[in-house]
Amino acid sequence: MSDTSLKEHWNRAWTTQDDTKVSWFQEKPEPSLSLVSRYATDRTAAIVDIGGGASRLVDALLDLGFSDLTVLDLAGSSLKIARQRLGERADTVTWIESDVLKSEPERRFDIWHDRATFHFLTDLADQQRYRYLLDRGLKPGGILILGTFAPDGPEKCSGLPVCRHDSATISHVLGDGYELVETLGNDHLTPAGRTQHFSYSVFRRSR
Numbered sequence: 001m002s003d004t005s006l007k008e009h010w011n012r013a014w015t016t017q018d019d020t021k022v023s024w025f026q027e028k029p030e031p032s033l034s035l036v037s038r039y040a041t042d043r044t045a046a047i048v049d050i051g052g053g054a055s056r057l058v059d060a061l062l063d064l065g066f067s068d069l070t071v072l073d074l075a076g077s078s079l080k081i082a083r084q085r086l087g088e089r090a091d092t093v094t095w096i097e098s099d100v101l102k103s104e105p106e107r108r109f110d111i112w113h114d115r116a117t118f119h120f121l122t123d124l125a126d127q128q129r130y131r132y133l134l135d136r137g138l139k140p141g142g143i144l145i146l147g148t149f150a151p152d153g154p155e156k157c158s159g160l161p162v163c164r165h166d167s168a169t170i171s172h173v174l175g176d177g178y179e180l181v182e183t184l185g186n187d188h189l190t191p192a193g194r195t196q197h198f199s200y201s202v203f204r205r206s207r
């Protein structure tokens with residue numbers, strides 16, 4: 001899919017239905033919230049949500065007092081939904097409308113969170129580009145939290161093919177320099193009532 005049509009796909013996905021009806025919607029963003037809170041050393045930790053869209057993770061982290069939050073997404077329409085929902089609180093968050101593979105991070109983060117975005121990278125070259133950008137954007141000692149469809153999860157998400165993962169396949173993409181610290185499965189119940197198996201992996205960047 002071309003860059004333009006990918007952007008169009010996602011802007012359409014976010015605008016043709018209510019954001020609470022999309023299959024990936026979570027009222028309570030778990031286990032992401034628990035994992036971020038557990039691995040963030042303090043409330044000033046720099047946290048980025050890659051492909052965060054209109055996720056309520058940012059709201060929940062603001063509620064807990066986290067002060068250095070960035071949300072990056074290809075679809076400007078999704079960021080608009082989140083900003084409108086947050087009102088004035090949105091001004092304390094950095095919003096980046098970009099393809100994760102196209103933008104070099106301008107700073108380094110303590111925590112890099114990604115739920116259901118990395119799994120759209122089905123080409124090895126794109127996965128390696130993501131890994132390169134992760135190296136640019138995550139501090140040494142920083143934490144990567146990656147949630148993807150599990151090996152027994154759906155083959156498509158939002159009508160697009162995905163690459164299903166567990167911690168072993170992600171370790172393979174990351175290679176040296178990332179130490180697996182935790183892995184867990186998660187059953188996501190979609191608004192339509194279907195169960196999707198997710199796999200979450202937490203890695204620490206060792207150097």
Ligand SMILES: C[S@@+](CC[C@H](N)C(=O)[O-])C[C@H]1O[C@@H](n2cnc3c(N)ncnc32)[C@H](O)[C@@H]1O
Pocket residue numbers: 010011024025026050051052053054055056072073074075078098099100101114115116117120157158
């Ligand atoms: C399945 S949704 C998950 C949204 C959010 N992470 C959540 O858990 O609710 C995938 C998100 O990734 C975004 N996305 C897809 N490909 C992307 C890319 N290459 N760069 C940045 N964002 C992307 C989409 O716009 C969408 O918001």
